[in-house]
Amino acid sequence: MKEYEYKVSAAGRINLIGEHIDYCGGKVMPAAISLKNTVYIRPNGTNYINLSWTTLPDKVSLDIDKLESYKGLKYGNYQAGAALMWQRAGHKIIGCDMLQDCTVPFGSGLSSSAAIEVSTIAALATIAGEPLNKVDIALKAQQAEREYAGVNCGIMDQYASACGKKDGVMLLDCNTLKCEYLPLRLGDYSIVIANCNKPHSLIESKYNERREETDEALRILKQKLNISCLAELRESQYKAYYSSLSQTVRKRVEHVVSECERVRVATLALKAGNMEMLGGLLNKSHASLKDNYEVTGREPDALVEAAQSQSCCIGSRLIGGGFGGCTISLVKSNCVDEFKEFTYNTYLKATGYKAEFYDSDVSDGIIIEKL
Numbered sequence: 001m002k003e004y005e006y007k008v009s010a011a012g013r014i015n016l017i018g019e020h021i022d023y024c025g026g027k028v029m030p031a032a033i034s035l036k037n038t039v040y041i042r043p044n045g046t047n048y049i050n051l052s053w054t055t056l057p058d059k060v061s062l063d064i065d066k067l068e069s070y071k072g073l074k075y076g077n078y079q080a081g082a083a084l085m086w087q088r089a090g091h092k093i094i095g096c097d098m099l100q101d102c103t104v105p106f107g108s109g110l111s112s113s114a115a116i117e118v119s120t121i122a123a124l125a126t127i128a129g130e131p132l133n134k135v136d137i138a139l140k141a142q143q144a145e146r147e148y149a150g151v152n153c154g155i156m157d158q159y160a161s162a163c164g165k166k167d168g169v170m171l172l173d174c175n176t177l178k179c180e181y182l183p184l185r186l187g188d189y190s191i192v193i194a195n196c197n198k199p200h201s202l203i204e205s206k207y208n209e210r211r212e213e214t215d216e217a218l219r220i221l222k223q224k225l226n227i228s229c230l231a232e233l234r235e236s237q238y239k240a241y242y243s244s245l246s247q248t249v250r251k252r253v254e255h256v257v258s259e260c261e262r263v264r265v266a267t268l269a270l271k272a273g274n275m276e277m278l279g280g281l282l283n284k285s286h287a288s289l290k291d292n293y294e295v296t297g298r299e300p301d302a303l304v305e306a307a308q309s310q311s312c313c314i315g316s317r318l319i320g321g322g323f324g325g326c327t328i329s330l331v332k333s334n335c336v337d338e339f340k341e342f343t344y345n346t347y348l349k350a351t352g353y354k355a356e357f358y359d360s361d362v363s364d365g366i367i368i369e370k371l
């Protein structure tokens, strides 16, 4: 890649616990991983961003003065959206060639879109000689996901993709954006990432629907309680005002309140190195995503059940937006191969889909290299 000037990458992410609470102002525990989107970039002296991919035959040229017109693109829309939000924030966009190399599987719940958006902005800022403010990049990338890609997401994915640190799990307060990095000491256990490989099409609309339900809950509860986000709701308060919510919205709130509490306990478990406790919380998180938040589905449930049925696995749950994608499991390190084999076979028998496993370490978020 000698002819390019910079190699700029941003990470995919896993999320230990704290699912579907980032947009409720909750604390979440993501970690950036070594699956990432890498952008090789060089200025080209034109008014275009020319995109190409290592893994796709497509070539796309984005006119810097018409960045709002590429929403319908199958590939290149995330880059266009990210560049547009950066431009709208007052940054100069320089015409350039960008070769994209994405190792985060698309639509897997490992935040390929955040990795693309964050690396695109970081690359544009780098060739413009701008100092990097990672939090600001994450916020503009989130805006691209919301306003350009149409997913009304929280900040977790873009923040983790930009600000992740090698060997650190993040304890990110999505209300204040304060972030603590905790060492990921798993003792005798390893995290296994498995993709259920079920294509999911309804994710955007279902995701936005959940957001609306939690917004509705907040609107109603705010009339009676002094809270600014659902994550501030205590269980006792919630129980007192239960009846003002519809049955469905109650279940959503129950998930949010209980998941916030699980994150609190998981932080203690991780700090104390109590993996069994952490594993139990992962299982409970999955059950709540399934029964209360209703964002799992036949295939993710089957994958999690196959994992949880094994004694070497102390916890397993679906991660990310839901309705498909990846699970994480806490597995005794000396049993990982057998675990994968049993999970693969059991899941295949139950669903007809072939699970895929990814080897990935915890990694830095944005990484910039001059070539």
Ligand code: GLA
Binding pocket: 018, 019, 020, 021, 022, 023, 153, 154, 155, 156, 157, 320, 321, 322
């Ligand atoms: C998606 C969103 C995040 C978060 C998760 C669920 O990944 O982009 O903001 O809401 O779903 O925890």
